[in-house]
Amino acid sequence: MEKKEKHKGCQCDCGFTRRGFLSSMGAGAVALAASGKIVTPAAAAGVKAPMDSLSIQLMINGRSQRLLVEPRWSLLYVLREHLGLTGVKIGCERGECGACTVLINDIPRYGCLTLAVEAEGSKITTLEGLMQGEDLGPVQQAFVEKDAFQCGYCTPGQIMAVEGLLRAKPRPSVAEIQREVSGNLCRCGAYVNIFKAADRAAELKRS
Amino acid sequence: MKEEERDNYYVQGLAVPETPEPGAEPKPWSKTAIVGQARPRVDAYERVSGTAIYPSDYTFANMLYGAILRCPHPHARVKKIDISGARQIDGVHGVLADTTTGGDIRWPYVMQWPYEAEKISKLFDSHCRFEGDAVAAVAAATPCQAMDGVRAIKVDYEVLPFVADERQALKPDAAKVHDDSNQVNKQTYSRGNVEQGFGEADVVLEKTFRTACELHTPLELHGCVANWDGDRLTIWESTQGVYAIQSKVAELLGLPLSKVRVIGHYLGGAFGSKLQPGKYTVIAALLARQTGRPVKLFLAREETFLVVGNRPPANMTIKAGIKKDGTLTALEFTGIATGGAYPAGGMTLLDWLVRDLYTCPHVKTETTDAYINGGPARPFRAPGHPQCSWALEQIIDDLAVAIGMDPVELRFKNIPTVSQGREGTPPYTTTGLEECITKGAEAFGWQQARQRTAAGRKEKGHLKRGVGMGSCVWFAGGGGPPSTMIVKLFSDGSVNLNMGASDIGTGTKTIMAMVVAEELGIKPEMIQIEHGDTGTTQYATSSGGSKTVPTEAPTVRSATIEVKRQLLSMAAVDLAADPADLRYNGQYIEVAGAGSRKIKITDITKLKKRGVVVGVGYRGPNPENKVINPFGAQFCEVEVNIKTGEVRIVRFLGAHESGRVMNRLTFDNQVFGGITMGIGLGMTEFRVLDTNRTGKMVNRNWHDYKLPTALDVPADMISIAIEMPDSEANNTGA
Ligand code: FES
Ligand code: FES
Numbered sequence: 001m002e003k004k005e006k007h008k009g010c011q012c013d014c015g016f017t018r019r020g021f022l023s024s025m026g027a028g029a030v031a032l033a034a035s036g037k038i039v040t041p042a043a044a045a046g047v048k049a050p051m052d053s054l055s056i057q058l059m060i061n062g063r064s065q066r067l068l069v070e071p072r073w074s075l076l077y078v079l080r081e082h083l084g085l086t087g088v089k090i091g092c093e094r095g096e097c098g099a100c101t102v103l104i105n106d107i108p109r110y111g112c113l114t115l116a117v118e119a120e121g122s123k124i125t126t127l128e129g130l131m132q133g134e135d136l137g138p139v140q141q142a143f144v145e146k147d148a149f150q151c152g153y154c155t156p157g158q159i160m161a162v163e164g165l166l167r168a169k170p171r172p173s174v175a176e177i178q179r180e181v182s183g184n185l186c187r188c189g190a191y192v193n194i195f196k197a198a199d200r201a202a203e204l205k206r207s
Numbered sequence: 208m209k210e211e212e213r214d215n216y217y218v219q220g221l222a223v224p225e226t227p228e229p230g231a232e233p234k235p236w237s238k239t240a241i242v243g244q245a246r247p248r249v250d251a252y253e254r255v256s257g258t259a260i261y262p263s264d265y266t267f268a269n270m271l272y273g274a275i276l277r278c279p280h281p282h283a284r285v286k287k288i289d290i291s292g293a294r295q296i297d298g299v300h301g302v303l304a305d306t307t308t309g310g311d312i313r314w315p316y317v318m319q320w321p322y323e324a325e326k327i328s329k330l331f332d333s334h335c336r337f338e339g340d341a342v343a344a345v346a347a348a349t350p351c352q353a354m355d356g357v358r359a360i361k362v363d364y365e366v367l368p369f370v371a372d373e374r375q376a377l378k379p380d381a382a383k384v385h386d387d388s389n390q391v392n393k394q395t396y397s398r399g400n401v402e403q404g405f406g407e408a409d410v411v412l413e414k415t416f417r418t419a420c421e422l423h424t425p426l427e428l429h430g431c432v433a434n435w436d437g438d439r440l441t442i443w444e445s446t447q448g449v450y451a452i453q454s455k456v457a458e459l460l461g462l463p464l465s466k467v468r469v470i471g472h473y474l475g476g477a478f479g480s481k482l483q484p485g486k487y488t489v490i491a492a493l494l495a496r497q498t499g500r501p502v503k504l505f506l507a508r509e510e511t512f513l514v515v516g517n518r519p520p521a522n523m524t525i526k527a528g529i530k531k532d533g534t535l536t537a538l539e540f541t542g543i544a545t546g547g548a549y550p551a552g553g554m555t556l557l558d559w560l561v562r563d564l565y566t567c568p569h570v571k572t573e574t575t576d577a578y579i580n581g582g583p584a585r586p587f588r589a590p591g592h593p594q595c596s597w598a599l600e601q602i603i604d605d606l607a608v609a610i611g612m613d614p615v616e617l618r619f620k621n622i623p624t625v626s627q628g629r630e631g632t633p634p635y636t637t638t639g640l641e642e643c644i645t646k647g648a649e650a651f652g653w654q655q656a657r658q659r660t661a662a663g664r665k666e667k668g669h670l671k672r673g674v675g676m677g678s679c680v681w682f683a684g685g686g687g688p689p690s691t692m693i694v695k696l697f698s699d700g701s702v703n704l705n706m707g708a709s710d711i712g713t714g715t716k717t718i719m720a721m722v723v724a725e726e727l728g729i730k731p732e733m734i735q736i737e738h739g740d741t742g743t744t745q746y747a748t749s750s751g752g753s754k755t756v757p758t759e760a761p762t763v764r765s766a767t768i769e770v771k772r773q774l775l776s777m778a779a780v781d782l783a784a785d786p787a788d789l790r791y792n793g794q795y796i797e798v799a800g801a802g803s804r805k806i807k808i809t810d811i812t813k814l815k816k817r818g819v820v821v822g823v824g825y826r827g828p829n830p831e832n833k834v835i836n837p838f839g840a841q842f843c844e845v846e847v848n849i850k851t852g853e854v855r856i857v858r859f860l861g862a863h864e865s866g867r868v869m870n871r872l873t874f875d876n877q878v879f880g881g882i883t884m885g886i887g888l889g890m891t892e893f894r895v896l897d898t899n900r901t902g903k904m905v906n907r908n909w910h911d912y913k914l915p916t917a918l919d920v921p922a923d924m925i926s927i928a929i930e931m932p933d934s935e936a937n938n939t940g941a
Binding site (some may be wrong): 049051070072077078080084085086087089090091092093094096097099106113116126127128131136141144145147149151152153154155156159174177178181182183184185186187188189190191192193194195206 | 232247248250252254255256257258259260261263264266297302350351382422424425427428441459473474475476477505507579582711713714872873875876877879880881882883884908909915916917918920922924
């Protein structure tokens with residue numbers, strides 16, 4: 001899980017911080033706890049209740065998309081269930097498995113720990129965004145060649161983690177690869193082939 | 208497209224396997240052109256592009272989301288339940304409980320093997336015997352609203368005394384899980400006379416071992432999408448076997464099989480935990496019927512730690528006797544395990560390795576299954592075996608130390624050729640254990656590594672290294688009937704393969720395509736596969752137990768041969784020859800000995816007219832009185848920080864005899880996956896129940912329950928394939 005920790009309170013321009021995430025979650029929790037029935041917090045403060053809906057604009061795979069969302073909806077939920085981007089998988093919804101990994105401004109992030117409202121203004125890339133028309137991108141191609149999956153369910157997340165790594169570091173060592181995909185669980189245990197695929201992907205990207 | 212690119216055939220003057228006479232069994236392949244290669248998967252594109260639609264990926268425009276209210280106590284009785292609050296929540300369309308119309312459904316827990324037992328529970332049982340048992344369920348427009356609905360249900364529980372440890376459960380004063388004894392079953396086995404065996408031994412050791420409860424937690428959550436069209440139910444389920452889901456759902460809902468269609472094209476891992484439907488399957492179906500909408504019900508990750516199975520914890524005492532020359536004289540084993548709150552085979556095969564892995568004349572075992580207030584077990588990658596391995600392999604190592612013998616040599620001295628643990632000690636078709644051990648040790652550099660690490664341990668420093676090894680046999684793995692498959696050859700020579708079996712990530716589809724390609728001489732890419740759908744594909748047993756390839760590959764070979772036979776008789780008309788004189792040769796069918804008299808497959812008149820040739824294959828029986836089991840030996844080097852106790856695995860090697868290796872790429876991948884999961888059981892994974900105070904599971908998430916990550920496995924992992932020709936197992940040798 002190291003990789004994701006690294007971004008804690010990061011100074012990069014990704015537009016949201018863990019603290020921001022926690023406080024918006026907190027508002028929801030308080031509103032629920034108060035009565036068991038949802039109450040709208042002081043509108044004057046401009047704070048949205050979890051069930052209010054608001055219109056946001058997301059930049060996904062190079063296209064801008066306007067959506068009506070509840071503040072409590074995760075980016076994962078919106079991408080998968082509303083936009084049909086099934087290359088974003090759901091494994092735990094609590095930041096432990098990486099199945100939901102997408103790139104936000106080129107950095108691998110957990111879609112389940114990112115609220116949709118907070119992703120506004122960022123550049124979001126999903127597995128689908130790595131396709132070149134009907135053709136596979138280099139990381140995807142490398143995963144095929146090295147048989148870097150079994151059931152294939154963690155695979156989109158693994159591919160996005162490797163893509164993010166290679167965007168930041170075109171020639172990673174095996175140890176770096178291991179560390180960078182360590183936030184992505186593979187229960188089938190295809191790790192060794194994932195390492196090989198990442199290495200092969202780096203080669204394909206350079207050629 | 209260039210002419211040769213459009214060509215469906217890979218054969219370039221290469222002979223494809225001969226077509227046997229009608230009714231005759233095909234000969235084993237001698238040399239293969241496609242089978243055995245390292246080929247990327249036929250569905251790799253789908254899996255890496257995101258176009259593979261897993262059951263959890265399905266969405267429908269008017270779909271609702273289901274969520275289940277679960278009992279928070281390990282043992283409690285529902286005194287009162289008030290669902291009215293849920294109905295008032297925004298977006299909630301349906302609420303289901305024992306008290307609502309259609310919610311009163313029985314839920315049997317039945318064991319037929321290794322013992323017979325049955326307890327009848329209910330879909331929503333007011334007597335909750337394990338934490339997480341279902342109490343009520345809600346369907347709503349969004350998952351958030353479904354959770355809001357679940358939280359709005361009020362339940363009054365009478366909390367009952369619990370027992371959460373199988374060793375305590377067997378004590379007389381323990382809380383009772385059911386009205387009768389907490390002992391589900393006890394089984395004994397004996398051959399020879401262990402007392403005599405221990406008498407003959409030079410060294411006798413006895414030790415107690417425990418393995419913790421392990422959870423499957425496949426990446427894709429357990430669940431399904433259910434939808435009704437009138438009285439016809441369709442379920443998209445994350446499953447290892449669509450037919451197993453169909454039959455149980457049909458039985459519980461009182462529907463004919465023909466009205467229940469189960470589709471499971473992909474699934475994101477299972478490891479034995481998705482061989483059967485869950486309560487969630489039936490709940491989704493009932494909510495869909497109640498609301499008249501499709502309902503998607505996938506569990507939350509935390510729920511999968513509680514209610515969809517586990518590898519039971521095991522407590523094992525093993526006593527072993529050995530002579531100075533390394534001959535095992537006696538083994539005695541007692542094991543206590545638990546399948547949770549209902550009959551679930553907690554001790555299934557727990558003693559198997561003791562009975563069968565090493566030659567030993569005197570063996571006695573006793574295994575006990577106990578009820579506890581915990582989630583019911585489900586099969587998990589070789590039930591019983593890893594637990595027993597943990598105990599047996601360690602005592603074998605201790606014996607080696609005691610008599611001053613290399614552990615590899617000791618194992619080598621006790622290799623069986625017959626299955627001693629079975630009635631009548633039938634022989635194995637092949638026993639690859641010897642080769643696994645010798646070739647594995649050689650490739651690993653066992654001798655040198657042992658010396659090097661031993662020398663290193665005498666040096667200064669806090670990082671010490673050591674090497675270890677273990678061997679294994681798997682109780683099943685030979686496959687067998689039933690299976691039915693259909694191979695259709697279209698007028699352009701391309702093929703559709705129709706099979707009911709699931710590809711659970713082991714590469715089943717790819718391997719079946721390779722078998723068809725081998726027989727027909729066509730390129731595997733020319734084969735389209737339809738599978739895992741009770742509505743459109745043929746009956747198959749669930750994919751599990753390492754039996755899928757040896758079950759399905761011979762079936763698909765038979766179906767393909769049937770296609771060839773029909774092509775031969777069709778071509779016989781065109782060539783005005785006797786079909787028996789014709790040879791199928793890939794692109795052409797020719798008259799044997801008169802190569803010039805031939806016809807292109809695509810020119811066969813009848814094929815052109817009909818547009819398709821359909822071959823049906825059935826799985827034949829296995830050889831009688833023979834046992835088909837895979838064997839293996841694994842070796843690893845570890846580094847221990849003797850100041851902190853931290854262990855790092857430096858390298859790993861597995862040598863496996865698993866029958867014919869059908870695809871080298873997917874074979875190696877399976878070996879790596881098995882090693883990785885073994886690392887998990889051995890080093891990082893254990894369920895923690897708060898046995899004294901609350902009985903609840905305290906680590907029901909992946910943060911506290913540690914799966915091996917990319918940092919816990921060595922990049923240096925090697926798989927060695929030990930292939931021994933096996934003409935008896937089945938017609939593919941797989
Ligand atoms: S689903 Fe986001 S980390 Fe698991
Ligand atoms: S391939 Fe199945 S979880 Fe990674």
